[in-house]
Amino acid sequence: MTALLELNNVSKRFGGLLAVDGVSFSLKERSITALVGPNGAGKTTCFNMIAGAFRPTVGTIRFEGETISGRGAEAVCRLGIGRTFQIVRPMRDMTVLENAMVGAFSWTRKVSEAREAALDTLETVGLAPKANASISQLTLPDRKMLETAKALSTRPRLLLLDEVMAGLRPTEAAAVVRVLRRLVERGLTIMLVEHVMRIVMEAAENVVVLHHGAKIAEGAPVYIVKHPEVLAGYLGDGFRG
Ligand SMILES: Nc1ncnc2c1ncn2[C@@H]1O[C@H](COP(=O)(O)OP(=O)(O)OP(=O)(O)O)[C@@H](O)[C@H]1O
DSSP states (O other), X not given: XXXXXXXXXXXXXXXXXXXXXXXXEEEOTTOEEEEEOSTTSSHHHHHHHHTTSSOOSEEXXXXXXXXXXXXXXXXXXHHTEXXXXXXXXXXXXXXXXXXXXXXXXXXXXXXXXXXXXXXXXXXXXXXXXXXXXXXXXXXXXHHHHHHHHHHHTTOOSEEEEESTTTTOOHXXXXXXXXXXHHHHHTTOEEEEEOOBHHHXXXXXXXXXXXXXXXXXXXXXXXXXXXXXXXXXXXXXXHSBO
């Protein structure tokens, strides 16, 4: 079976810094994979390469069997990869619905179609009752979910979530995990960057561990938390429990 996404020996160099160092992994369709590692491990850089924002210095990225490395963010989005950003940046003079519609304009020019799709994604993430609210009325969990809704409005097959649960209370994070599971049931594949190991254990079926840009372990969460290199390397101070 072809993997939905495949990274093959991917590296990214910024001047003298090798931010991502020969990383390979693949994502099974309809699965949730966590990308973990301490600050500066190269997680966001990996996302930036998958989403087309950065071209890998070496290595190839394939999506549905097609090479996408170096295609550019817009093209990659149109191929079916949606993403959120670590820093939440809603457009403040627009409503929740209008923000969610922005993603839909990647595949339609019709305002009515974009509105319908955005309403659907707001419904999925539980924000439909606040569709006409202004951004200032949103709580932190709402803002995180709006970022997810914006990414979903692009109609992705693969969703990259960068710390969407950071700063949330355990009950709020659990609600997000339930939303992610529903999305997977509907056919989506998800990769998420997450620091809190408890959430990783709950949400992901596969974990990829990066350290100094390199992949040091990969496997089921129960295996990862016992992995000697992960434990010895940084688990104590790299993860928050
Ligand atoms: N555009 C850039 N130019 C130069 N260096 C960069 C750039 N982007 C990232 N880096 C560096 O690459 C390394 C990996 O950064 P990256 O943001 O990918 O790590 P991360 O694992 O996502 O960290 P965090 O958990 O803190 O978000 C860091 O040393 C960072 O300073």
